Amino acid sequence: MxxxxxxxxxxxxxxxxxxxxxxxxxxxxxxxxxxxxxxxxxxxxxxxxxxxxxxxxxxxxxxxxxxxxxxxxxxxxxxxxxxxxxxxxxxxxxxxxxxxxxxxxxxxxxxxxxxxxxxxxxxxxxxxxxxxxxxxxxxxxxxxxxxxxxxxxxxxxxxxxxxxxxxxxxxxxxxxxxxxxxxxxxxxxxxxxxxxxxxxxxxxxxxxxxxxxxxxDEDNTPRNKLEEIVWYKYGEVNQMKEKNALCSLKRAIDNAPPTRDFIGSLKESYLRTGLPGLIAEVKKASPSRGVLRENFHPVEVAKAYEKGGAACLSVLTDAKYFQGSFENLEAIRNAGVKCPLLCKEFIVDAWQLYYARTKGADAVLLIAAVLPDIDIKYMLTICKKIGLAALVEVHDENEMDRMLAIDGIELIGINNRNLGTFKVDISNTKKLLEGERGEKLRQKNIIVVGESGLFTPADIAYVQEAGVKAILVGESIVKQEDPTKGIRDLFGKDISA
Ligand SMILES: O=P(O)(O)OC[C@@H](O)[C@@H](O)c1c[nH]c2ccccc12
Known part of the structure; x- marks a missing residue:
């Protein structure tokens, strides 16, 4: 630096x-x-x-x-x-x-x-x-x-x-x-x-x-929650960087087992079930919903998801706002769970990609609202280098258009929740997939993931109809006493093999 x-x-x-x-x-x-x-x-x-x-x-x-x-x-x-x-x-x-x-x-x-x-x-x-x-x-x-x-x-x-x-x-x-x-x-x-x-x-x-x-020239107060999280994340990442130098992370990655095929697993699940492949989220709490599961045992939840037919898992690692941790990610990886893992983190610095990889991630989230194009491109390059899949998240037309102009994106998530205001509206997925944008996504062979606010089989049918081939779901399944049953209820049928 x-x-x-x-x-x-x-x-x-x-x-x-x-x-x-x-x-x-x-x-x-x-x-x-x-x-x-x-x-x-x-x-x-x-x-x-x-x-x-x-x-x-x-x-x-x-x-x-x-x-x-x-x-x-x-x-x-x-x-x-x-x-x-x-x-x-x-x-x-x-x-x-x-x-x-x-x-x-x-x-x-x-x-x-x-x-x-x-x-x-x-x-x-x-x-x-x-x-x-x-x-x-x-x-x-x-x-x-x-x-x-x-x-x-x-x-x-x-x-x-x-x-x-x-x-x-x-x-x-x-x-x-x-x-x-x-x-x-x-x-x-x-x-x-x-x-x-x-x-x-x-x-x-x-x-x-x-x-x-x-x-x-401007006041020092974040304008919304996402901005607050991002500013905080910078400080946090800087402290973490002090303890984990990039060169040692690189060395650890050289000796780490290869990553699992995150995108392949979603495709396979879609082909097998005819329903969007599920990325099931291991999330204890969120700033908008508070604590979702009191007795939270990440490994148990992960195993229950896998049993229920999840194609991939998403593990929140942000501690301050989501009560997640990298220990959770590592523990799930080491517990013999076979699903590929998405490290659900606010990435603001390429160092985090290396860190996530050493902690067992197979994929990372890149948020278009946080990262300018130059960063997205750069981080995609690093992801490729170290074997991570990238889920690029958008939540409005401008972000979608920006991402469509970037080559090399294979997975785009449409977040139905505005991370600044927390407003959830599943018609957002449909809106962003209409017309030329949907056409371009198909031409580029990009898999679209519908994210947030999905609770019922009707919601799944709605986003599938709009064109998604995968979904990212947290609240509706993590809140259930038995998350395996939660998945069954979400789809209205048993999707496990
Ligand atoms: O719990 P929900 O409404 O099913 O949402 C899951 C997931 O989409 C949401 O947690 C999420 C989407 N993008 C994010 C970025 C950061 C943190 C969290 C998220």
Missing amino acids: YIKLSTMFYGSACARNSSMFLKQTMILRFLFHCWNPTSIILGSFLLYILKFEILRINSGRAKRRRFKGHLSQRNPNSRMSCGIKTFTVSNHNCSELWSKRAPIEAAFCSSRSLYEFCPLLRPRSSGVLTLGVSVSGYPRVHGNSLLTSRYTLAASHEVHAMRNATSESVVDELKSKEWEIGVLKDEIAAMQGMLIRRTPPTGPPPHYVGTFEFLQ
């Missing part, structure tokens, strides 16, 4: 150059006045040392110039907001690490303010600046200075270089991607008609830094 900008910092080289000039003149004067062998040897020695000093200054200047050149590659029309919020400076000279959360613009408005922010950097010290990109839910900083956009551009040059150099490595791809979306994610999302902001919009408290002032 850190982008390294190997930039050398030198103090005011000009000022030092003029003092150097003075020193040189003084030595020459000394040589001129005291013309004897000792003073010649001493003078030559001093000049010799000074020459190195001058060379060092010049190389410092060259680097400084290069850095400036970097900055000047700006597009004067671009006005980007900078997502960078933290920076860490490691000073090679004294091999100490200094870190402070501060707007990056402040660091670069002048070398003076850089020194003010980084007490370890002295005008004569050289160092490497490492920029941390805010993908962590820290408030974004809004700066309207040219430096913001200049700097953003300069940094993305570096990212391109980095990506080209290490295109093989998923880890680096991830870093680059996180950088890109960290900077632009909300702008991109807004352009795509998305209402969910991925991180709180407010910057740090208004303060004055050098010549730049940062102002808060």
Whole structure:
């Protein structure tokens, strides 16, 4: 997540150059006045040392110039907001690490303010600046200075270089991607008609830094439940990332058993029963319905679902809002349940895909209301790489159209519940499958999953008629004393083999 900008910092080289000039003149004067062998040897020695000093200054200047050149590659029309919020400076000279959360613009408005922010950097010290990109839910900083956009551009040059150099490595791809979306994610999302902001919009408290002032422009309150969940998720994921480095997750995946065929299982069930394949949800509670099952034993519920003829299972892993957990997912996987498992989580970061895979998931949920197209595409790529199926969830026409324009999606879920308002309306499935959209879905061979608010055989018939080949059901079956019977009641018949 850190982008390294190997930039050398030198103090005011000009000022030092003029003092150097003075020193040189003084030595020459000394040589001129005291013309004897000792003073010649001493003078030559001093000049010799000074020459190195001058060379060092010049190389410092060259680097400084290069850095400036970097900055000047700006597009004067671009006005980007900078997502960078933290920076860490490691000073090679004294091999100490200094870190402070501060707007990056402040660091670069002048070398003076850089020194003010980084007490370890002295005008004569050289160092490497490492920029941390805010993908962590820290408030974004809004700066309207040219430096913001200049700097953003300069940094993305570096990212391109980095990506080209290490295109093989998923880890680096991830870093680059996180950088890109960290900077632009909300702008991109807004352009795509998305209402969910991925991180709180407010910057740090208004303060004055050098010549730049940062102002808060919107309040810090999530506009709806989904936004609240997503903001919270960012913080949570960041903490989890600290404990589980991506490279160790990758290693675990290399040694993990292969995933099960989630989509294949749904197709097979549809062919076998002539009814939509069931993804049965292991869910203890939800923000809209509260606790659904008091005596909740995830493994028992999962086994009962499998016995009742579920094609796949969906396991809620969100703890705060759904009282789920990754332990539940892992426990179900290890209990000998054969159904492929969907990790039902709010994915905001590709790291979560790797994590879900290590915990036994065969599929993940990607919510179009939360992830801009660029993220959906990227996450689909990662899913393919690590063998996960992706259920891409939409809940309105705009999201459906966006997803239809993306290649490589095999499974689209239409959520009848608006995750922002919790309003449930099963006619949503029908609405989104009518006309051209339905046609396009068929052309692209995409399997449609009807999600939420399905309780009766009539509901199933209604969404099947609309064109779904699979359904995702939680409440109506998890609430039943015997979930196996719950499935029978839902379909109006026994669908187990
Ligand atoms: O319990 P229901 O109404 O049958 O809904 C199940 C499932 O569709 C719902 O839990 C769901 C759909 N998309 C989600 C995204 C996150 C959390 C939960 C969900």
